Amino acid sequence: MDILICEDDKNHRNLIELIITKYLTHNDRSINLALSATNPYQLIKYLENNKTSQALYFLDVDLKSDMNGFELANKIRDIDLAAKIVFITNHVELTSLTFSYKVEALDFIVKDKLEHMSVRIIDCIIVACERYKLSSHLKEVILLETINETLRVDAExxxxxxxxxxxxxxxxxxxDSSLEVYGKIKNIESLSNDFLRCHQSFVVNIKNITSIDRKNKIVHLRANSKCFVSKRYLSRLLEKCSVVLG
Structure with a gap:
């Protein structure tokens, strides 16, 4: 599980980093502090360039930017649908806004005593990690929003x-079917660790690949389906599928 921070104040950012790294040093090595950003656009750029899903985010509310922490949280959810989001702020009066922005925050931590902050941050890491591990053992479900309803589709x-x-x-x-919904192809990879971009216009489920025609740049899948892979993504796909295909 990845952890990402967005905090414009250097002292507070260093403090949050210290609490997290100190905990990770003596505990779960499967957790990674992936990014500590100073502004929201730095974090968004990271998410656009890196495959991140179900990560834990510690966000300041007032980021001294044209985008506040709540707005950043909404943009994070566009990319990382299952994100666990924690707000850290001096402004306790803003707690109720988490409902207005509908960001489903895991916690809202006030910047006060170091000991109190440390306990709350570590608690959030423990809870998020437990939920992350639990979800990895459950059947993965993708929610697809159509005009009339929300469909639950097994990722497999x-x-x-x-x-x-x-x-x-x-x-x-x-x-056995196809579904057309609103969305962006660039955001699909974050929905599952099994989804991989293989072309400007295609994302493939690597667990359903049966073979790859390198010469003709065609990916063959179950149910006699196929899609294309571009030269740009071919080596990355072959690397991932070396485990899947043996």
Missing amino acids: DILFIETSPTPHKIIYHLK
Whole structure:
């Protein structure tokens, strides 16, 4: 599980880093402090360039930017749907705004005594890690929003996803059907560790790949399906599939 921080105040940022790194040194080595950002755009850029899902985020509310912590949280959820978000702030009166922005915060920590902050931060890490490990043992479900309803689809049933000819839409190709929904292809990888970008227009479920035609740049999947892989993504796909395909 990754942890990411966004705090504009250097002293507070260093303090949060210290609490987290001290805990990680003596505890769960599967947790990684991936980023400590000074502004929201630095964090967003990191998420756009790195495959991150179900991460834990510690965000200041007042980031001295044109984007506050609540707005940043909403943008994080666009990329990392299952994000665990914790706000750390001097402004206790802003607690109620977490409901207005509908960001489903894990906790709201006030910057006060070091001991109190440390306990709350560590508690959040423990809870987030437990939920992360639990979800990894459960059947992975993807929520797809159609015009009329929200559909729960097992990730293992998704073969690949492609951009739709209809603007702002993508198509999920399942083992026995297809679904067209609103979305961006660049955000799909974060929904599952098994989803991998293989083309400008395609994301493939690596667990459903049966073979890869390197010469013709075609990915063959279960249910006699196929999609394309571009030269840019081929080596990355082959590396990932070396484990899947043996």
